[in-house]
Amino acid sequence: MALNKFMHPDNIYKQPPDFKNLAIKYPNFRKHVTQDVAGKIHLDFKNPNSLRVLSETLLLHDFQLSVEIAEGSLIPTIPSRLNYLLWIKDLIQKCGDSKSSQEVLGIDIGTGVAAVYCLLAARHLSWTMLGTEVDPHNFQHAMNNVARNQMQGKVSLLKVEESEILSSRITADKIWDFSMCNPPFFTRDSPGDPPGKECEVKTKGGEIRFVQAMADQSLAIRDKVRIFTTMLGHKSSLPPVKQYLHKLGVKSLATTEFCQGRVMRWGVAWTFFQLDISDVRGTKFKKSKEKPFTWMIPSKSGTSLNIFQNLKLLFSQLKVEVAVKKETKHFCSARLTSKYTLWRNQRKKKREQMRSNAKEVGLPEDKSKDSLRVGKFTEQSELIEYTDSGAERVLLEELLCRDSSSCLNSTELCVPASDGPATDVQTSEDLQKPEADAEDLQLECNFSIRLVGSVIQMDFVYLGGLTGRDGIHQLLQYLKNNSTLKQL
Numbered sequence: 060m061a062l063n064k065f066m067h068p069d070n071i072y073k074q075p076p077d078f079k080n081l082a083i084k085y086p087n088f089r090k091h092v093t094q095d096v097a098g099k100i101h102l103d104f105k106n107p108n109s110l111r112v113l114s115e116t117l118l119l120h121d122f123q124l125s126v127e128i129a130e131g132s133l134i135p136t137i138p139s140r141l142n143y144l145l146w147i148k149d150l151i152q153k154c155g156d157s158k159s160s161q162e163v164l165g166i167d168i169g170t171g172v173a174a175v176y177c178l179l180a181a182r183h184l185s186w187t188m189l190g191t192e193v194d195p196h197n198f199q200h201a202m203n204n205v206a207r208n209q210m211q212g213k214v215s216l217l218k219v220e221e222s223e224i225l226s227s228r229i230t231a232d233k234i235w236d237f238s239m240c241n242p243p244f245f246t247r248d249s250p251g252d253p254p255g256k257e258c259e260v261k262t263k264g265g266e267i268r269f270v271q272a273m274a275d276q277s278l279a280i281r282d283k284v285r286i287f288t289t290m291l292g293h294k295s296s297l298p299p300v301k302q303y304l305h306k307l308g309v310k311s312l313a314t315t316e317f318c319q320g321r322v323m324r325w326g327v328a329w330t331f332f333q334l335d336i337s338d339v340r341g342t343k344f345k346k347s348k349e350k351p352f353t354w355m356i357p358s359k360s361g362t363s364l365n366i367f368q369n370l371k372l373l374f375s376q377l378k379v380e381v382a383v384k385k386e387t388k389h390f391c392s393a394r395l396t397s398k399y400t401l402w403r404n405q406r407k408k409k410r411e412q413m414r415s416n417a418k419e420v421g422l423p424e425d426k427s428k429d430s431l432r433v434g435k436f437t438e439q440s441e442l443i444e445y446t447d448s449g450a451e452r453v454l455l456e457e458l459l460c461r462d463s464s465s466c467l468n469s470t471e472l473c474v475p476a477s478d479g480p481a482t483d484v485q486t487s488e489d490l491q492k493p494e495a496d497a498e499d500l501q502l503e504c505n506f507s508i509r510l511v512g513s514v515i516q517m518d519f520v521y522l523g524g525l526t527g528r529d530g531i532h533q534l535l536q537y538l539k540n541n542s543t544l545k546q547l
Contacts, residue, residue, distance in 0.1 A: 245261045
């Protein structure tokens with residue numbers, strides 16, 4: 060299980076279950092395993108019935124919970140459910156309250172047939188839980204599971220309408236510590252047939268639309284729930300969900316990764332209370348930082364500060380906001396954010412410019428095309444170009460001020476002001492794009508530039524944005540390809 064080492068440190072499944080012991084102790088589980096010639100026990104993880112029995116067996120063996128999971132329903136994987144609950148426990152502890160576990164109140168949105176979050180939270184963490192459910196069959200089955208384990212004093216269930224994700228009817232007159240949700244991951248027109256009922260795994264607009272609706276409804280009860288949380292099934296859903304929450308004006312926001320077996324899920328938490336939960340991260344986040352995009356150029360003259368000041372001018376023309384953290388002679392750092400992607404499609408613009416220049420000088424079109432064909436289908440040619448010392452020297456001269464000492468004690472940029480408008484770098488797609496589309500954050504990253512031996516090293520570390528890590532790669536490629544800063 061490749062990701063088990065990144066499980067929450069309190070998760071009992073960091074050490075995988077002993078299937079042999081479970082097979083000996085539980086006859087029903089034994090029916091679903093096989094033994095090889097070496098005596099090793101195997102479970103068919105592609106068989107839904109085997110997975111259902113495994114979850115039921117783990118709940119009974121490790122938590123003394125007798126749970127029946129109806130066939131055809133979504134099968135809860137116990138390690139991932141426990142990861143989610145333990146992260147919420149960390150969030151609550153971050154709030155610094157002195158309340159005991161028995162005083163913690165939580166809401167599980169869409170509790171399902173097993174009411175697994177409610178039962179686990181009540182039995183393992185001693186929390187008091189309210190579970191909501193839309194599907195009548197799931198609701199009745201969940202009621203039976205709660206009664207079977209005599210947990211009515213710690214777990215209550217509420218039947219709700221499909222549009223009722225969070226409401227004042229759910230919170231009533233109480234102040235809840237948290238809400239949690241395992242939303243449908245897929246859109247209704249998604250290909251394939253994910254295991255589980257359609258209401259459990261599919262929804263209009265997928266998990267992004269569902270969580271946005273949940274966030275909208277959380278506004279109405281912002282003073283009733285201290286921390287709202289949700290799980291996400293796709294990493295690509297994180298940027299738009301985070302952006303939407305920021306637009307709603309949340310006071311603090313946290314994300315994490317749930318790692319178990321060979322599967323990863325993601326968690327998002329937000330609050331309207333005056334709480335700082337931003338640094339409550341998962342184990343994998345703490346141990347494995349994003350690998351930076353690095354660019355090195357020779358440092359034969361000038362300083363990191365000179366280059367940084369010239370880059371700030373270029374960033375401003377690209378509509379990249381620069382929040383400076385530190386500016387010294389040999390080290391500078393900043394947070395870069397942009398709602399635009401004006402650095403894209405530069406190779407296409409360059410080819411178009413070369414064609415235009417060829418026509419102006421009367422070069423036949425077929426020859427101009429041949430001249431443009433070199434290096435078109437490979438990135439290697441560009442990499443070779445920038446390892447050439449002559450090209451590096453020219454680029455360095457353009458980045459550095461002619462009089463480097465004049466920049467050291469000044470906040471003014473030493474590159475002459477552009478004669479043309481900054482919008483010259485826009486593509487035709489950017490010009491046709493409605494202004495409203497720019498409201499979504501496209502890229503957010505940390506940037507640093509420092510002197511390392513005989514070279515200047517620039518590092519870009521991805522933090523977020525709709526363009527993903529590709530956005531940094533494209534921005535860095537733009538900087539490498541830009542050989543005439545003074546002509547901007």
